[in-house]
Amino acid sequence: MEVDEEENNDSISEEEEDSDREPNPKHCFITNLPDQLLLLILSFLPILDAINTSFLSTRWRYLWTLTTNLDFDQRLIVSPTEDFSKSRRLFASFVDRALLLHEGSEINRLRIWFNYDHELYESHLSSWIRFAILRNVKELDLQLEREWEDNDFYFWDMPFLFNPSVFIRDSVRVLKLCLPGLDPTPDMRFGSITTLHLKQIGLTERTIPDLLNFCPHLENLVLDHVGLYMAPLKIYSVKLKTLSIVNSIQMNGSVEIDAPNLLSFTCIRYLADDYLIKDVSSLVEAVIIFSLSNAFFQNWRKIVNALTHVRSLKVQSWWWMQHLQQTGEYSEEILPHKFRYLELETVLSKMELPGIARILRISPNLETMVLESDMVDQMVYMADNNASEESYTGDYLEKVFTGSPLYLKKLKITSFLATDNEIELVKYLLKYGVALEKIILVPYKTGLVSVSPEHLAERFQELQAFPRSSKDAEILLL
Structure with missing residues (x-):
């Protein structure tokens, strides 16, 4: 929706004549609701829609x-066809006027997404944050995105001119910042913050320890697209409950984690030279997704082997395939086998089927398995490395696909294409799954790979007719 300055002034003007008209009978019911309920409804709307009411x-x-949730998103308020300079100017003017007219005494959540130019709009940003602080904001979410060149990897070296001392306030519980160039200072003490989300921020050797000291009650920490150069990333905390490190770079350094009360750990494509997991004894769930490269195999093993007690795990089956190629067999030492929930990113190739079968064999507590397609990433790697689809078929596959009963209760395959490998795996579970209750097949629905409804129906009927060990097992095609 395109907004210019004249339209913006008209939309929130006290002299707007159209606002005096009587409501349509269709709106009478909602109009007669109490103010508190109407404000709750408005709190779920983007600010422009809320104003238009x-x-x-x-x-x-x-x-x-009077609404307590304010969500300003430049992409929704200003037309994407506007040039950057005009878009920033229109958006900043809109936010300034909306906050000036706002009369609520408290703010639960203020979110601002802005294509930020710190040299020109620093004063605007400062006034917006002061508004939030004076209104005792509970959640402050500042996403100051920038347009990056393809070779601009070192966004953390950018100077940040904004005075961070304005963040001092005991009311803030959740703080989400995308502020390139931000560096914590002793002024930035967040005594009440329990959730901290940092994005596109450069970290120094003292940054994380300082942040943990500045936030003594911090329970949830997210590091998204952060950069740390020539320094270890050390996370020592007895309060931390969830930790997420996503798409970040650790150049010439290691990561150390010592968080005995950590319950959830997510590590997605975090590049580091070494990993040291000291104490995560309370960990319940983990997501470990690496770039598919032999260079990271040993680090992947270090992390996964430290998660022996987790109950829910998401990883890539490719790593077990690598272990099979290196050792010729599957060892229980390569993975924690006490989990109850396992999600695998896989293409269900013939190379991966033996690994999946072996995982089922050595995981007696596993109740639910989800197989999620990651075709592009894994197929590209297999093509680049001339991986053969025939490597582990025949006698070896038959040997792995036999043995004692399986106790898996639920299998879900997303992006189901009804390939021979998928059908073979489902039949294997039907044959040996004595506790099997449900198999859910979700057909692939993007346009990259097509599968006819007739083919799906034919293979589904084939599975329905296949004998099964569990009389309670049902197969659903969604």
Whole structure:
């Protein structure tokens, strides 16, 4: 939706004549609801939609000015066809005026997504944050995105001119920052913060220890696209409960984690030279996704082997395939086998089927397995490395696919294409799954690979007719 300055002034003007018109009978029911309920409804709307309700009737004219959730997104307010400079100017003007007219005494959540130019709009940003702090904001979410060149990897070296001392306030519980160039200072003490989400921020050797000291009650930490150069990343905390490190770079350094009360750990494509997992004894769930490269295999093993007690795990089956190629067999030492829930990123190739079967064999507590397609990443790697689809078929596959009963209760295959490998795996579970209750097949629905409804129906009927060990087992095609 395109907004210019004249339209913006008209949309929130007290002299707007259209706001005096009587409500349509269709709106009478919602209009007669109590103010608190109407404000709750408005709190789920983007700010421009909330403001536009002022046209409904006199009852609605100023109601939006009392909402406790304010969500400003430049992409939704200003037309994407505008050039960067005009878009920033229109958006900043809109936010300034909306906050000026807002009359609520407290703010639960303020979110601002802005294609930020710190040299020109620093004063605007400062006033927006001061508004939130003065209104005792509970959640402050500042996403100051920038346009990066393809070779601009070192965004953390960018100077940040904004004075971080404005963040000092005991009311803030959740703080989400995408502020390139931000570096913690002793002024940045967040005594009340329990959740901290940092994105596109450069970290120094003292950054994380300082942040943990500045946030003594921190329970949830997310590091998204952060950069750390020539320094170890050390996370020592007895309060931390969830930790997520996503698409980040650790150049010439290691990562150390010592968090005895950590319950959830996510590590997705975090590049580091070494990993040291000291104490994560309370960990319940983990997501470990690496770039598919032999260079990271040993580090992957270090992390996964430290998660022997987790109950829920998401990984890539490719790593077990690598272990099979290196050792010729599967060892229980390569993975924790006490989990109850396992999600695998896989293409269900013939190379991976023996590994999946072996996982089922050595995981007596496993109740639910989800196989999620990651075709592009894994197929590209297999093609680049001339991986053969025939490597582990025949006698070896038959040997792995026999043996004692399986106790898996539920299998879900997303992006189901009804390939021979998928059908073979499902039949294997039907044959040996004595506790099997449900198999859910979700057909592949993007346009990259097509599968006819007739083919799906034919293979589904084939599976329905296949004998099964569990009389309670059912197969669902969604």
